[in-house]
Each structure stands twice: as C-alpha cells, then as structure tokens.
Amino acid sequence: MLSRPFLRLLLLSVLLGVPISLAAFFFVSLQHWLQHEVWEALPRALGHDRPPWWWPLPALALAGLILAPIVTRMPGRGGHLPVGGLNHTPTHPRDLPGVALAALLTLPLGVVLGPEAPLMAVGSALALLALRAVRRDADERVTTVVATTGSTAAISTILGGPLAAAVMVVEAAGLATPQLTVLLLPCLAASAAGALVFTGFGQWTGLSIGALSLPTVPPDVRPDAGDFLWGLPIAVLVTVIVAGARGLGEHTRRWTAGRATAWRTVACAVAVGAALSAYALVTGRSPAEAALSGQITLGQLAAQPHAWSVGALVALVLCKGLAYGLALGSMRGGPIFPAVLLGAATAMACSGLPSLGVTPALALGVVAATTAVTGLPLTSSVLTVLLLGKDAHDQMPLIVICAVVAFVTSRFLERRTAGRAEGAGR
Incomplete structure (x- = not known):
C-alpha cells in the first residue's frame, strides 16, 4: 500500500478526478438544460402553461429516430442496455461518442431512464484516454482500477456524494479485503475531488445538474x-x-x-x-x-x-x-x-x-x-x-x-x- 506505484496511482486518481468531474458537470448540466428547454421553455413558447397530453408522442418519436442509427451503426451501440443493470466494465474510448450522443440527445426528450449509467461510461472512457496518454503499457489491473476511478468520480455527486459511490464500488466489486482497498482508495480520492469540483462549479456557474436529491421531505415521524x-x-x-x-x-x-x-x-x-x-x-x-x-x-x-x-x-x-x-x-x-x-x-x-x-x-x-x-x-x-x-x-x-x-x-x-x-x- 505504501509502494511508489500505488502512491502514484492515488495521485493520478486525484488528478483525474478534477478534469473528469468537470466534464461530467458540464455533461449533466447540458442535459438538464436541454430537458428544461424541451419540457418547460418550448411548451411556454407555444402558448402552453405546461406540456399538453400529446407532448411525449413527438418527443419520444424523435428520441427513437435519433437513437436508432446510434445503436445500429456507431461503435458501442450507444452504451449497454439498462435492463442489465449498471455496467461496471470499462467503457472503451472509441465507444465514447455514441454513449455521449445517445444520452445527450435522447434522455432530455423524455426517455424514462436516468443519467447515471451514461455518466459512468463517460467517466470510465475519459479515464482510460488519460491513462493511455500517460502510460500506454499499463497492465490490466491498473487499467481496471483507473477506469473504475473515472466512473466513480463522474457519478459520485448525482448519487449524493463520494460515500454512496464508494459504497457502491465496495458492494459491487465483492473483492477480498486487500484487493478491495487497492480499488477503493483511488475511487474515494477521485470522487472526493470530483465532489469539490461539482460543488464549486455549481455555485460559480449557477447551473443545475439534476442530481438525485430531496430538498424537502415530510416532517420527521419516528416509525412505530x-x-x-x-x-x-x-x-x-x-x-x-x-x-x-x-x-x-x-x-x-x-x-x-x-x-x-x-x-x-x-x-x-x-x-x-x-x-x-x-x-x-x-x-x-x-x-x-x-x-x-x-x-x-x-x-x-x-x-x-x-x-x-x-x-x-x-x-x-x-x-x-x-x-x-x-x-x-x-x-x-x-x-x-x-x-x-x-x-x-x-x-x-x-x-x-x-x-x-x-x-x-x-x-x-x-x-x-x-x-x-x-x-x-x-x-x-x-x-x-x-x-x-x-x-x-x-x-x-x-x-x-x-x-x-x-x-x-x-x-x-x-x-x-x-x-x-x-x-x-x-
């Protein structure tokens, strides 16, 4: 754990957490802005105080027309099907354009799915791109850790912070204690750096990312x-x-x-x-x-x-x-x-x-x-x-x-x- 390669990996995780979180921040901010335009601004511009009942029909038809060529012609088919759950395998950088386009161009149109899986894929692919730029001969274990670090940094804030993302890594990995520590520490470091980026840029830009949160909850009542x-x-x-x-x-x-x-x-x-x-x-x-x-x-x-x-x-x-x-x-x-x-x-x-x-x-x-x-x-x-x-x-x-x-x-x-x-x- 104190070896130089692992300490360098920790440093790399922190350094990767910042740019990946910046990319993730603008990714979800753009998605949230498009969602606002489609479901709030455009209906008001057409004279409706809210989307009329028929609004989802053309919106989802457009989403299908956009997605169809992505899943049939682009590398990676726009990402994995969500029916299989969250995909914890690394996303290849060549699949990144299809994943990003599928998420940005279809989710805001009303697709009944969340942003978490595409965000993890984007973080994973960006981390692998950075690793290849720094070290082309990285072994499979380092590649897996770095890819997981990238996806954790990207998803941490929309799931409530570094803790929830780190616990997800722990539980999903199912690894023995030494292996788990090797994977968990870089993910914690990257997601913590990412949380700082999300918080700072959110306050500075005033942009919303549509994270999973409950600003107000019912009055606290002790269960009986x-x-x-x-x-x-x-x-x-x-x-x-x-x-x-x-x-x-x-x-x-x-x-x-x-x-x-x-x-x-x-x-x-x-x-x-x-x-x-x-x-x-x-x-x-x-x-x-x-x-x-x-x-x-x-x-x-x-x-x-x-x-x-x-x-x-x-x-x-x-x-x-x-x-x-x-x-x-x-x-x-x-x-x-x-x-x-x-x-x-x-x-x-x-x-x-x-x-x-x-x-x-x-x-x-x-x-x-x-x-x-x-x-x-x-x-x-x-x-x-x-x-x-x-x-x-x-x-x-x-x-x-x-x-x-x-x-x-x-x-x-x-x-x-x-x-x-x-x-x-x-």
Whole structure:
C-alpha cells in the first residue's frame, strides 16, 4: 500500500478526478438544460402553461429516430442496455461518442431512464484516454482500477456524494479485503475531488445538474409498529413492481435484438411516449411528471405528498412503470432513478393505510426500489439515508429491514424466473 506505484496511482486518481468531474458537470448540466428547454421553455413558447397530453408522442418519436442509427451503426451501440443493470466494465474510448450522443440527445426528450449509467461510461472512457496518454503499457489491473476511478468520480455527486459511490464500488466489486482497498482508495480520492469540483462549479456557474436529491421531505415521524407492519409487505410489492418492469425490459430487449432493430427501437420509443400521454389523459396532470428520469417528480412528491391523489399515484406507477420497462430493453440510460420514483410513489399511495406515516412510507419505498434494481442492499440503504438527510436517523431501522426484505424478494423472483426459463428450455 505504501509502494511508489500505488502512491502514484492515488495521485493520478486525484488528478483525474478534477478534469473528469468537470466534464461530467458540464455533461449533466447540458442535459438538464436541454430537458428544461424541451419540457418547460418550448411548451411556454407555444402558448402552453405546461406540456399538453400529446407532448411525449413527438418527443419520444424523435428520441427513437435519433437513437436508432446510434445503436445500429456507431461503435458501442450507444452504451449497454439498462435492463442489465449498471455496467461496471470499462467503457472503451472509441465507444465514447455514441454513449455521449445517445444520452445527450435522447434522455432530455423524455426517455424514462436516468443519467447515471451514461455518466459512468463517460467517466470510465475519459479515464482510460488519460491513462493511455500517460502510460500506454499499463497492465490490466491498473487499467481496471483507473477506469473504475473515472466512473466513480463522474457519478459520485448525482448519487449524493463520494460515500454512496464508494459504497457502491465496495458492494459491487465483492473483492477480498486487500484487493478491495487497492480499488477503493483511488475511487474515494477521485470522487472526493470530483465532489469539490461539482460543488464549486455549481455555485460559480449557477447551473443545475439534476442530481438525485430531496430538498424537502415530510416532517420527521419516528416509525412505530404500524410502519413496520405495513412496511414489509409494501417493500415486497415495490420489489415485485420493479421486477415486473425489468421482466418487460427483457422481453423488449429480445424483441429489439431481432430483425429491424432500428425500426423496433423507434416503435418502442413511441410506445413509451404513448404511456406518458396516457398518464396525462387519465389524471389531467402534466406528462412531465411521468417522463424523464423522475428526480424532479420525486422531489415534488416528497415536498407535497398530499398534492397527489391515490388514483394519480397509482396511474403514475402503472404508466411510468410501463414506459420504464419498455425503455429498459430498447433505449439507453440508467435504471436507478426511475425505479426510485416508482418505489416512492407506490409506498406513498399506501401511506393512507392506518398507522403508516408519510415519512416512513417514503423511506421504505426508496430503499426497496433501489435494492430491487441494483441488488445492492447496503448501497441502497446508504443512498436512502443520504436522501432523507437529518430525518434519516429515526428511519434507519425501517430502511435496513426493508432493504433486506427487498433483496431477499428480488433473489426469490430471479430464481423463480430462471427456473421457469430452464423448464421451458427442456
């Protein structure tokens, strides 16, 4: 650990963290600005106080038309399909243009996916580019560590800071202690440097990056027996909903991987738009609430939990869940952010049950959904605690128990699905 090569690797990680975080900052700032233009500025310019119900249809059709040539003709196919979860393998620098274009040109149009996976890919590819410029003969282990360092630096701030990103590396790597330390320290150093860059540039430029955050949460209420009694089955329900969306994503992936990939990608994008328009027609609310990654709607839901009726929340779960499942298997982006909103909306729809508080419902919905989509209960618990801030202390027992329940449920569902597939193949 005190050898010169490893100390040089730590120094390189800090040095890489700054430019990669700068690139990531402007990447997500541009994406957030485009999102604002498409879903707020342009509707107002056309005389609408909010996007009309039909707005997602042309927006998502355009997203499909843009994405189709990227996934069929560009190296790397615009990045991996999000139905497979977050991709922790290094992204080759030659795949960087396709990944960046797919994220910047389609996610702001309303694709129901998050920015986290493209951001990790961009950070990984930029880190490998820098390493090749400095040292072309780097061995495979150094290459892996540097690529992971780059992706961690890029994603750290939109997940709540260096701690959540570092815990994700720990849990996802599954390495023995010495190997884990070798990987973790550079990632911590780079993500900490990145957090400083994000904070400083955010204050200096005034640009928003649309990070996963809850500026306001319901008043803190200590969970009681009723919260635990309702919380466990709701955590199971949230896990089943997320698993259902992933199952739809798998079917969509197989369908788009066949013939006519380009046109099937466009068809899936239009279907996503139809689901978002259906939400607006059924509820009379803005389709933007169901579109995009969901972090803005999540903040609104936490700040004003009673502004949504139970029917509106159910419609949000059904319509966004359908759009999310279709996007998982056909579009490009991250799987975590939309799942978090689905979990929170499901739990908040149940918050009117006797003895179930709003704050515990929000906490258990977020942690159950995050665990279900990532398979990382510790990371999900840390991320939920960071989201709730000072109100998380009293909720931690419920958060941890629901994370365990969601993890066990998701593993049970995966085993059952694998068993059915094996039986059908005989």
